[in-house]
Amino acid sequence: MRSAFLIVLVSLLTAGCGQKGPLYFRENPPAGVKPPKPEAYKPVPYPKEAGEDDSAGGTKK
Numbered sequence: 001m002r003s004a005f006l007i008v009l010v011s012l013l014t015a016g017c018g019q020k021g022p023l024y025f026r027e028n029p030p031a032g033v034k035p036p037k038p039e040a041y042k043p044v045p046y047p048k049e050a051g052e053d054d055s056a057g058g059t060k061k
Contacts, residue, residue: 026035 024030024033029035044056
């Protein structure tokens with residue numbers, strides 16, 4: 001009896017975990033569903049050149 005209660009409790013908790021609607025693959029959504037667009041590519045900026053900054057530890061003039 002205790003195991004049946006635990007099985008029912010776990011199934012109810014997993015059913016209410018926040019999923020809304022059926023699951024589907026991102027590459028194959030059901031008709032009428034548009035998956036969210038991925039974020040745009042953001043390139044990594046180059047580091048500043050060492051010659052511009054005197055505190056880079058270079059030789060003094």
